[in-house]
Amino acid sequence: MDSFWNSLYYGLHHTDWQTMLNWGWYIFLIDIPRFLILEIVVLFAHFRNRYFNHDHWKDARKKLWQEQPLITVLVPGHNEGKHLHKMVVSMKKQTYKNIEIVVVDDGSTDQTPIIGSSFEKQGLITRFLRNNIRGGKASAANLGLKYSKGKYIVHIDADSSLAADAIERSLIPFYMYKDVGGVGGNLMVRNDGDSLTSSMQYLEYQQSISISRIVLSQIGIYKIISGAFGVFPRKILERVGGWDVGPGLDGDLTVKIRKIGYNIKFEDQAVCNTHVPVEWGKLAKQRLRWSRSLIRFRLRKHRDIWIPNKNFRFSNFFSFFENVFFGLVLDITWMFYMLRIIIEYPEFLIFWLPVKYLLYLLLYFMQFLTCLMIVKNKKKFISKIIYVPLYPFYMGYFMRIVRTIAYFDEIFFYDSYKDPWNPKKTSMKADEFGA
Numbered sequence: 001m002d003s004f005w006n007s008l009y010y011g012l013h014h015t016d017w018q019t020m021l022n023w024g025w026y027i028f029l030i031d032i033p034r035f036l037i038l039e040i041v042v043l044f045a046h047f048r049n050r051y052f053n054h055d056h057w058k059d060a061r062k063k064l065w066q067e068q069p070l071i072t073v074l075v076p077g078h079n080e081g082k083h084l085h086k087m088v089v090s091m092k093k094q095t096y097k098n099i100e101i102v103v104v105d106d107g108s109t110d111q112t113p114i115i116g117s118s119f120e121k122q123g124l125i126t127r128f129l130r131n132n133i134r135g136g137k138a139s140a141a142n143l144g145l146k147y148s149k150g151k152y153i154v155h156i157d158a159d160s161s162l163a164a165d166a167i168e169r170s171l172i173p174f175y176m177y178k179d180v181g182g183v184g185g186n187l188m189v190r191n192d193g194d195s196l197t198s199s200m201q202y203l204e205y206q207q208s209i210s211i212s213r214i215v216l217s218q219i220g221i222y223k224i225i226s227g228a229f230g231v232f233p234r235k236i237l238e239r240v241g242g243w244d245v246g247p248g249l250d251g252d253l254t255v256k257i258r259k260i261g262y263n264i265k266f267e268d269q270a271v272c273n274t275h276v277p278v279e280w281g282k283l284a285k286q287r288l289r290w291s292r293s294l295i296r297f298r299l300r301k302h303r304d305i306w307i308p309n310k311n312f313r314f315s316n317f318f319s320f321f322e323n324v325f326f327g328l329v330l331d332i333t334w335m336f337y338m339l340r341i342i343i344e345y346p347e348f349l350i351f352w353l354p355v356k357y358l359l360y361l362l363l364y365f366m367q368f369l370t371c372l373m374i375v376k377n378k379k380k381f382i383s384k385i386i387y388v389p390l391y392p393f394y395m396g397y398f399m400r401i402v403r404t405i406a407y408f409d410e411i412f413f414y415d416s417y418k419d420p421w422n423p424k425k426t427s428m429k430a431d432e433f434g435a
Helices: 002-014 016-051 056-067 081-092 114-122 136-149 168-175 198-216 234-239 249-259 278-301 314-344 350-375 378-413 425-430
Strands: 071-077 099-104 127-132 151-154 160-164 182-191 229-233 264-275
Touching: 002 182, 016 056, 016 160, 016 198, 016 314, 016 350, 056 127, 056 168, 071 081, 071 136, 081 099, 081 114, 081 160, 099 136, 099 234, 114 127, 114 350, 127 136, 136 234, 136 249, 151 234, 168 182, 168 229, 168 264, 198 234, 198 264, 198 350, 198 378, 229 234, 229 249, 249 264, 249 278, 249 314, 278 314, 278 378, 314 350, 314 378, 314 425, 350 378
Parallel strands: 071 099, 071 151, 099 127, 182 264
Antiparallel strands: 151 229, 160 264, 182 229
């Protein structure tokens, strides 16, 4: 710790502010405006609108209850038998009752077939379907869609459990706004106490995912309805052909819906508790898979989003731009930026690394306080404050390195088609047809 403060003291006496601004301009011109100032302003606007439109939300809820459409809860999964009971229990507690539960087993080798069949016989779920040969999550989801009857499809992961009012709250935006093609639920980490890895993800889901999606939805460029909890009108899913082969199939589906002219909303009050990896290696593998989809879908499959034509929409363009710029462009820029410092001005690192850490620590503490104002379980959230000093390392180095590796893997080696998360034969067909 003494060396940290000695480095800081040395730097303050041997580095002028012009040099610091020359090397750290992106913090003041990009990160702080985007990830603090913009978020605070948009969050204020979001909750102000909620307050002044309270009567409209009540009217939308009233319309939902007057119609009471049948809702299909679609649960595709592979080797998820151990999670099904908790999911079913959360369904039975829902305030909205007119639901059917369709579980699709994608060629599992665990006890899922036995558990799923038993739940169907007991009436705990409506229908249990099984692919004897694994076809991938998209295949399982599309099979479930074929046999579902609901007007709206609630797609959740088997390892997810919903808050008691989650389905009800996720349906209201369809009655509140026009041309809504999908609503994303708010994800919370359920197993945050299992390890340091899951605790850091708890902070990430609160600060970098939930808040970010409120902001993106508010400004009309929300781009990924998570596969863990999303709601879609059945007619829209059928129109776009359901789910295509993943990984990244949730973001791909969201883009397909946006491209036919529908809006995507995020409902922060509809809460889904989900299970996250508890080991760093498994987390890295998951995020490699997630990050490759940026290249596969935003720069390849849906590259027409960038081209002005009769179907061009600025909201779709800026949705992609925000994702690619703050993900791909800045991450690769950061890598060359660090190499340049090491080559041209290595002694500057003695000062700059601790200063940069303190700047980001301040930024994340401000984000933490922002989250604290809106998070429901404030006591639990405050207990995680001890992990905030680790957050600059987690987001600034671990996550950034994983994402950058994923981008290069996908750009040069098309690694998303080799990911064992999807069956090899399915990925080969997707590669053949450019999906």
